Amino acid sequence: MDESKLPVLKLALSPPSLAELASAIRDGLQASFATTHVSVSTPPDLREAPFHLAARGLSGNARIADVGGQPNLAPSPNLNAKYDLLTISELMEMPRAGGLLIGAGAGPFHVLGRNTELMPNLAYGSASGGKVHNRTHFAKISEDGGVQCQRIGESTGFGLMCNLLGCDGEMGPLLHIKAKGRRGPANFTQTIRKAVSAVFGEKLISIGGVFVIHAGKVKLHVMPDFPKKPFADRKEVENWLRYFDADAPIVCLSVFHSGDDQELALRMEHTHCFAADGPEKEQRGGHYHFDLDESMGEIEYEGWFNVADTLYRIDQPRS
Numbered sequence: 001m002d003e004s005k006l007p008v009l010k011l012a013l014s015p016p017s018l019a020e021l022a023s024a025i026r027d028g029l030q031a032s033f034a035t036t037h038v039s040v041s042t043p044p045d046l047r048e049a050p051f052h053l054a055a056r057g058l059s060g061n062a063r064i065a066d067v068g069g070q071p072n073l074a075p076s077p078n079l080n081a082k083y084d085l086l087t088i089s090e091l092m093e094m095p096r097a098g099g100l101l102i103g104a105g106a107g108p109f110h111v112l113g114r115n116t117e118l119m120p121n122l123a124y125g126s127a128s129g130g131k132v133h134n135r136t137h138f139a140k141i142s143e144d145g146g147v148q149c150q151r152i153g154e155s156t157g158f159g160l161m162c163n164l165l166g167c168d169g170e171m172g173p174l175l176h177i178k179a180k181g182r183r184g185p186a187n188f189t190q191t192i193r194k195a196v197s198a199v200f201g202e203k204l205i206s207i208g209g210v211f212v213i214h215a216g217k218v219k220l221h222v223m224p225d226f227p228k229k230p231f232a233d234r235k236e237v238e239n240w241l242r243y244f245d246a247d248a249p250i251v252c253l254s255v256f257h258s259g260d261d262q263e264l265a266l267r268m269e270h271t272h273c274f275a276a277d278g279p280e281k282e283q284r285g286g287h288y289h290f291d292l293d294e295s296m297g298e299i300e301y302e303g304w305f306n307v308a309d310t311l312y313r314i315d316q317p318r319s
């Protein structure tokens with residue numbers, strides 16, 4: 001497959017300002033969490049703890065891509081769906097001079113020899129001192145049935161599907177969202193999406209960023225290696241996934257949309273997490289579902305987000 005020839009659908013968005021989004025999200029969060037804070041401000045260097053990004057910020061030409069999709073996993077894995085983050089950055093028309101990509105996707109089965117979860121976190125060029133800085137993690141089911149989450153090393157590959165926020169990796173104003181003590185049934189990203197759609201309705205708004213869970217426990221899943229035979233239905237996929245509880249602190253890379261997806265078959269929310277502390281073999285990581293009810297009183301989220309000006313739908317599966 002020549003990746004540079006993948007089909008790309010480009011959609012110019014006309015997002016609300018960060019201040020307008022902050023106002024909408026502030027209203028929605030207050031109903032769902034005991035303590036909240038939403039503002040537009042400039043973050044500290046996001047390369048540092050607790051965020052651990054590959055570049056210092058999430059500003060400059062923010063854009064979002066949805067690559068491939070779940071039809072590449074089920075009913076049968078599409079083993080032609082092999083991609084590379086740097087090639088995708090070109091299809092997202094990111095400047096060669098430098099940039100940052102973060103998000104949630106499937107690992108490069110063609111590199112790792114098995115199916116895994118991927119937490120893309122890659123800077124290049126001026127965003128990382130001139131060379132590629134790869135802080136991408138992946139999570140797999142280990143031989144003993146547990147989860148192993150670790151840095152991927154040099155590979156910039158991924159497989160099947162990915163949801164990505166791309167930007168110049170510069171420092172600048174972002175949405176700063178803090179929420180503590182969950183009171184409702186919706187998780188952090190659902191609450192933000194609901195708050196945005198309550199104000200902006202069907203208007204397509206695409207947001208991405210990083211959040212850290214400072215306290216509490218979350219439910220994650222990790223995909224095992226590919227099954228021997230095709231999935232019968234969605235329920236079989238859900239039963240095949242391995243679910244785990246993970247303790248804070250954990251870093252989450254997130255891309256989500258509000259409004260009408262304009263028949264692009266967008267994945268409306270996708271968040272992957274990795275723990276940056278502790279011995280590598282014991283690290284936690286996977287696909288974020290929700291925080292556990294047992295820790296809802298103590299759960300504490302803090303995130304930095306940007307809104308995209310442009311959306312790229314790349315290699316949309318035909319089914």
Ligand code: ZN
Nearest residue numbers: 104105270287
């Ligand atoms: Zn996922």
